[in-house]
Amino acid sequence: MKGYNFAYLDEQTKRMIRRSLLKAVAIPGHQVPFGSREMPLPYGWGTGGIQVTASVLGAGDVLKVIDQGADDTTNAVSIRRFFARTAGVRTTTVTTEATVIQTRHRIPETQLRENQIIVYQVPQPEPLYRLEPSRVETRRMHALSDYGLMHVKLYEDIARYGQISISYDYPVLVNHRYLMSPSPIPAFDNPKMHMMPALQLFGAGREKRIYAIPPWTEVRSLDFEDHPFRAINAPYPCGLCGATDSYLDEVITDDRGGRIFVCSDTDHCSERQAAGHVGADGWQDAAQ
Amino acid sequence: MSDETLIAARGLSLRFGAIPALVDVDIDLWPGEMLAIVGESGSGKTSLLNVLSGRLAPDAGAVWYRDPSGQLHDVHTMPAPALRTLHRSDWGFVHQDPRQNLRMNVSAGGNVGERLMARGARHYGDIRGQAIDWLEQVEIDADRIDDLPRTFSGGMLQRLQIARTLVTHPRLVFMDEPTGGLDVSVQARLLDLIRGLVTRLGIAVVLVTHDIAVARLLAHRIAVMQRGRVVETGLTDQVLDDPQHPYTQLLVSSVLNA
Numbered sequence: 225m226k227g228y229n230f231a232y233l234d235e236q237t238k239r240m241i242r243r244s245l246l247k248a249v250a251i252p253g254h255q256v257p258f259g260s261r262e263m264p265l266p267y268g269w270g271t272g273g274i275q276v277t278a279s280v281l282g283a284g285d286v287l288k289v290i291d292q293g294a295d296d297t298t299n300a301v302s303i304r305r306f307f308a309r310t311a312g313v314r315t316t317t318v319t320t321e322a323t324v325i326q327t328r329h330r331i332p333e334t335q336l337r338e339n340q341i342i343v344y345q346v347p348q349p350e351p352l353y354r355l356e357p358s359r360v361e362t363r364r365m366h367a368l369s370d371y372g373l374m375h376v377k378l379y380e381d382i383a384r385y386g387q388i389s390i391s392y393d394y395p396v397l398v399n400h401r402y403l404m405s406p407s408p409i410p411a412f413d414n415p416k417m418h419m420m421p422a423l424q425l426f427g428a429g430r431e432k433r434i435y436a437i438p439p440w441t442e443v444r445s446l447d448f449e450d451h452p453f454r455a456i457n458a459p460y461p462c463g464l465c466g467a468t469d470s471y472l473d474e475v476i477t478d479d480r481g482g483r484i485f486v487c488s489d490t491d492h493c494s495e496r497q498a499a500g501h502v503g504a505d506g507w508q509d510a511a512q
Numbered sequence: 513m514s515d516e517t518l519i520a521a522r523g524l525s526l527r528f529g530a531i532p533a534l535v536d537v538d539i540d541l542w543p544g545e546m547l548a549i550v551g552e553s554g555s556g557k558t559s560l561l562n563v564l565s566g567r568l569a570p571d572a573g574a575v576w577y578r579d580p581s582g583q584l585h586d587v588h589t590m591p592a593p594a595l596r597t598l599h600r601s602d603w604g605f606v607h608q609d610p611r612q613n614l615r616m617n618v619s620a621g622g623n624v625g626e627r628l629m630a631r632g633a634r635h636y637g638d639i640r641g642q643a644i645d646w647l648e649q650v651e652i653d654a655d656r657i658d659d660l661p662r663t664f665s666g667g668m669l670q671r672l673q674i675a676r677t678l679v680t681h682p683r684l685v686f687m688d689e690p691t692g693g694l695d696v697s698v699q700a701r702l703l704d705l706i707r708g709l710v711t712r713l714g715i716a717v718v719l720v721t722h723d724i725a726v727a728r729l730l731a732h733r734i735a736v737m738q739r740g741r742v743v744e745t746g747l748t749d750q751v752l753d754d755p756q757h758p759y760t761q762l763l764v765s766s767v768l769n770a
Contacts, residue, residue, distance in 0.1 A: 368593045372600070372630025376615070376622045379629065382636055383619055383658050448636040 231278040231311035237261055241279040241434070245425060248436035253398030254366070255349050260432040265302070270328055271429025273345035274303060277326045280341055280425070281307065286314045288322035293330040293471065293488030300328075319491050329392075331413040333470045333492040336422035338439060344407040346428035349435060351395045351405040371403045374446060382451055391456055397444045398437055406443075412455040412471045417443040460485040463505030465496035516578055518543045518684060518716050519587075524563055524573035526556075526740075533559040534570065535740040543683065544714040548731035548748065550721060550763070556740040557720045558688055564718060565605060565686045566595050580683070600630045604677035608689035610669040613676065614661050620647065620672055621657040627680045646675040650705060667698035671705065678709060685710075687719045691726055703729055724767045728752055736760045 229235070237259075244258040263271040281287065287307050291300035295317035303326060304315045316322050319334040326343040336342060352362045355373050365371065374395055381389045394411035398404045406417060407426060417424065417437060424437040437443060447453040458472040463484035470492055472485040484505045487493035519541045526534040533556045541547050549557045562568035564575055566587040575587040579602070587595065599605070607613045614623050624643040625633070633639050644654045650671040652664075661669055670690065677685060690706065691699040707730055710717055721727055727734055728748055735745040736757065744757040755761045 368596050370596060370600075370630060372626050375629035375634070376618055376626050379625055379636065379639065380618060380622050383621055383640070447634075448639075449634050450637050 230283070231281045231307065231313075232263075233261065233275065233278045237275075238279040241275055244434045245276065245279065245436060248425070248434050249423070249438050251402070252437050252441050253396075253402030253404040253435060255433040255435045257432055258434050260429045263429065264306075267430040268347060269299060270303060270326070270345035272427030272431075272434070273326050273328070273343050273429075274306070274427075275429060276343045276425050276427035276434065277303075277307065277324060278311075280343070281311055281313060281324055283311070283313065285323045286316050286321055288316050288319060288325045288491075290325065290327040290330055290332065290489075292328065293473070294490045296490060317491050318495075329408050329410075330471070330488060331409055331416045333467075333487070333489045335416075336420060338421040340422040342420075342422050342424050344409070344424065344426045346405065346407040346426045346433070347430070348393075349405055349426065349428040349431050349433040351393075351403050366402060369401060369403075371397075374403055375448075378446060378448065378451075382448070388447065388451060388453075394453075395446050397446060399441050400444075403446075404435060404437075404443075410456070410471055411445070411453075412457050414443070414445045414453070415455060419443075458485050461503060462487045462493060462496075463503045465493045465501045466503035467493070467496055467501070516543075516582070517541060517576075518545075519564065519575065519577050519718075521564060521575045522573055524560070524570045524575070526559055526563060526568070526570045532556075532740040534563065534573075537573070537740075537742050539564065539735065539742070541684075541716055541718060543716050545733065546710065546717040546719060546731045548719045548721060548727035548734045549737060550724060550727050550734060551737035552722065552763075555737040557722075557737055559740075560737070561686050561688055561718060561720050565599075565603065566590075577684075600627055601680050602683050604680075604682040604685040606673055606677055606685060606687040606690050608692040610661075610666075610673040613673050614669065616661050619658045619660055620652065620664070623661065623672060624676050624679050627676065631680060642679060646679050647672075649678075649709065650675040651701075667694055667702060670694065670702055674706065674709070678713065678715070681713060682715060684716045684718070687717060689721055689723075690719070691721075691723070699726075706730065724752065724764065736763065 241258055244256045248256045263274055289300040289304040291297040307313055308315050319332040324341050328345040350362055355377055356362050378388050392410045393405055393408045394414050396404050396406050396414060406414060419440055421439050423439055426435045445453040461468045462472060464486050467487055470487045470489055473488045474483055474485055476483050517540045521539040524534045524537040549560060551557050563570045569588055576584045577587050578584050621640060621643040624646050625639040628639050644657055647654055647657060652668055652671055661672060691702055719730060731748045734748045734751045735742050738759045744751055744760045752764055755764050
């Protein structure tokens, strides 16, 4: 019975999830139901993502887990350790070394490759749920690609705030057909999903839905011709590595208004620092 | 008026259990024509409207719609996406209660623009321009474009619903008691507005009402319904001034100054 129960889930469950994954890949952006299992972590901590990862993981894979861009936060450390123990796979924090990347809230800054899979943890797979409370109706809207309502939301934003005010979980249209929630990644990361060489899988454990974007698929963020989509980011370079093209976290450093902006992608930041890039606050760190 | 009907129904029948809602109903509507369906409560008026607009399937009979290219479509066998496309561009539906149609947590401008966006309009400036234009056409102050409908009065809500429906220039609008629940002066103003817009844009209307006065004011033709049957049909003035069927005679004589 060697190989049985590899990666925590039993083989029948993994077959069921893989069937849903295949269907999801065949219909890009379409939400496929699956029989979500109880996992040894609470809903909202990545039960969907962890089940998808368990189903695609093989013995030769190298796993990386990101939580808000960081490899060293509780969720990332726990899930990485979970698979190291239940599957015995090699884990890494280096984006380029990984073959499977499970993520929450971010896409790595490093461009992904064709032989990589990125698995997103999704709290709410239905992009229309705040606008239309009935799931029967939203399913009908998806079936008839009746997405005027999503544009009404964008219209309301512009009418009220002068711009589209969605900063994360920014709705996208996949392959000119399905409206999709990209999970709560910042809008800054949306362009990375477009024509990505890697396979993108999305798992929502509590909502029991799986969806996917196959490699090299068009993913367009919704917008208006005269109010085009803009990726929003803090207008500073990274305090540690000086990067100007990566997504930044604001970190409060003291109780007197001190703050620094640092790369949210810790792997990207440390690689840049190792290559000799230093930001304005990096010198201070070194001096201390 | 052209010889070709815009919408034609033949032999419509529908039962709700033991209750006959429609019994062998034939209806024809020509482009640009206003047809009033009158009758007492429970006579099958609203059922007829729902069957004509494809929202309710009949037990027997068929509804044929002629698209702008002259092709006929059976409303009840056409694919669901095609029917929805019809409903959000070529057709419109005005409910008695505007809250059924409007989105109460979306601004007036968003409400008017929704059909445009559903049809693929993706230019914010254009959508807003058309929304302002339509608010003015239904006599709502353009300053109120960003206000929520719940701050509007009943008459304004009904006018907003009409703007939202007519913004895509439909060829056919179904109206279910559009003036119900409004006071007399607001009703008169709304009727005036509907008549003006419909005549100017050449829209065909199927109007369901129990109010003979509304039918007389708006409709070219009238169909009188009783217990699911159309008992009399003809030009409005003809039917109301010289009713032939006993039920129509009763209906007309029971209304003061109709």
